[in-house]
Amino acid sequence: MHDKPLSELAGHLLNRRAGASRPARHHVAPDRFGLDEEKVLRFTDGTLDAAEEQRLAEEVAELLPLNWSLTYRGKERLHAVVEHLGGESELLRWLDRHPGPPRLTARLVALTSTLDRYSEDADVVEALRSLRAESPLPAELEGVLPPDTDAETLSAVSYRIEELLFERHPQGAARLALAATDWVRDAARRAPSASAQVGELGDLMAHLHQDISEADAKV
Incomplete structure (x- = not known):
């Protein structure tokens, strides 16, 4: 992924303007979505193998468009992944290193955040x-x-x-x-x-x- 969109995105991915995630609020039951706690803990302590990390990347990619609807615990786990990676731009770079849906979703989320940022x-x-x-x-x-x-x-x-x-x-x-x-x-x-x-x-x-x-x- 190009560095320029990522540098422009910093600080906007998980704290987007009000109204920017309508699908999450209108269509999702918050308690149904979240990351597996054990998998997140093993990722942050460096004991997750490559296949499990790919699956975690797929799970994170599924959650990104829905982050407004996560429970407090769900958001906490997502933020643990973000903090371990070093921030929102690094989260997208990490997803971008995993082929398939994680990479595509990372790039689409970068676009939606950019559109929201310039919309007004x-x-x-x-x-x-x-x-x-x-x-x-x-x-x-x-x-x-x-x-x-x-x-x-x-x-x-x-x-x-x-x-x-x-x-x-x-x-x-x-x-x-x-x-x-x-x-x-x-x-x-x-x-x-x-x-x-x-x-x-x-x-x-x-x-x-x-x-x-x-x-x-x-x-």
Whole structure:
């Protein structure tokens, strides 16, 4: 995974803005999800073998879109993994080292967190509004975005990606993610007066598009 999206992500993964994890709140019974305590303890003390670590990575990947709905104990175990690895960026790097769903999920979660982070930026919203007025939406975004282009536009994409991950459709989430990164990158490139934030977002979308495309090809 590119370092730039990870450096921009630091501090945003597990403490996202209110409303950013609607699938977790609306569809999940919190007590049904959590990490195995013994497995987490063995991971943090270095006694988990490679096969068990791969399975732990798969379990963590399943939880990331749902972290708002975990019980206190579930969050505590997830944070134990994060702290052992050295932080949120290192958590994604760790998942990225495990092929299949962990790697793809890590890259999709990096995207959803990035979209949520920029969703309320006025210049980003204006760039999206301008492109939407000029060009039809990609087919993958039809029915995903609300009618008006505002601070909820990018969050709507995050919501649908997380929903697809929860429903165990990672490749459907990847298809939507690739369409969204292309669309947002195009909006940044064609913005009438691109601010630093718009330019930065366009750069991040280019990196994330490549990352997700590579991971999706190997799931």
